[in-house]
Amino acid sequence: MIITSAKPLEEILEILKDEDDIFIIGCNVCAAKLKTGGEPEVLDMCRRLEEHGKHVLGWALPTAACSIRSYESLVEKNEKIKEAHCVLVMGCGSGVSATANVVDLPVYGSNNTLSLGGSSSGKLLSNQCIMCGDCTVGEFGGLCPKSQCPKGLLNGPCGGSVAGKCEVNREDDCIWALIYERLKKINRLDLLYVIHAPKEHAFK
């Protein structure tokens, strides 16, 4: 799941200050789950923009904003898009870009995209993976330090890790403390001694 947060309305109004006749596209997967782009949020955005003098011509809610088949498929959902002068996508950054691929109008995003996360036992999990393209998560018992340590350290914690908490935000656990607990649980503490090579980054 892509973790997003809604931009404040003032910022959205600033982005749209020279625009009118807006068409809104929500996202019924991640953004709906996080309440940043599901139907209730789309309807609320329509209302708030109208209150600020903007004309919202219509909206559509594709299954996922990041996988829109074609412009025609959007027209099928709501013909009003044909009259629109711009599109506001209430999904993640990928949803905005995917929409721009099929719509020849200015396309804007209403959210900030924060991380690739997930949820388990009702708890939101952020930064589960930064898609480094060179996956070695198994060498850490399944918890990724590349994504969950703000410094992406592969060979153990930095000096700022104290009593299992992270120097960057003392409320957060240091991922290395969690990796230690996990490796202990699965009887693989030996993995802590492995010297991990730098990641091979590539634009894919």
Place this chain on the structure above:
Amino acid sequence: MLFNFREKLNSSKFLVTAEISPPKGTNVSAPLEDASQLKGLADALNVTDNQCSIMHMSSLAFSKLLLDEGHEVIMQLTCRDRNRIGLQSDLLGAYALGLRNVCVMTGDFPSCGDHPGSKPVYDLDSVQLLELVRKLDKGIDLAGNKLDGGTCFCMGAVSGINPQEVLQLIKLEKKVGCGADFIQTQAVYDVGMFEEFVESTAHLDVPILAGLIPLKSLRMAEYMNEHISGIHVPEEVLSRLKTASDPVEEGLSIASGTIKELTKLCRGVHIMPIGSHKNTPRLLSMAGISPK
């Protein structure tokens, strides 16, 4: 006569290193003046690399200026601001300019400094950076390309001192495994704890220089306890500062006592005062360390 830092590490002498921060700006007179007080006292000066993520003149440039003044210099290098290309080219440049000692570390996260929105790099971590330095020493770069002239660095790393932090100890073991020639530690206030740390790392056989930050007030000590990672100022030290009529003087007396005990435990001290080195010469003389 012992000359360079590597030779000194190989001797039996109790070593003194001291930290100097480059200026925030281009006026180098104050830090050069500060360093000049340590001539003949410090065996080498560590030059910080944008310490606490606060932007300063580059460690490389200021290290060279100190070298020109006749100091033995340890250039600090963090993983925070440069990718592997930047790190390697700076290391080659440093070597060509005559710098022979480096001390590598992860580096504080940018959010704690004065450019909190800057992009954190950390392309390599400190263990990988040590491995990289060793490669340059062998005349090849990280990608395996042959260099036209390699380096021969005396290479240090840093460590916390809490013997309970198992992961930190394992990381230290990795650093030594990658060939670290010396270790400089976080500030020591609790000599008992440091002694345990030394015992738990005895098998590593690496020279350890204990960090030292002279306390200046009770407030400073309490601040360190609350905010500085892994630092533990014991109750006894706090109460000495509390009752002292001159806390700065008391801080120096505490620090000199610590140095005397450290001479029995490790290879040297690494002095990192808050502010200038004004009191460092006196501190060393109080601890019985005389200029050479």
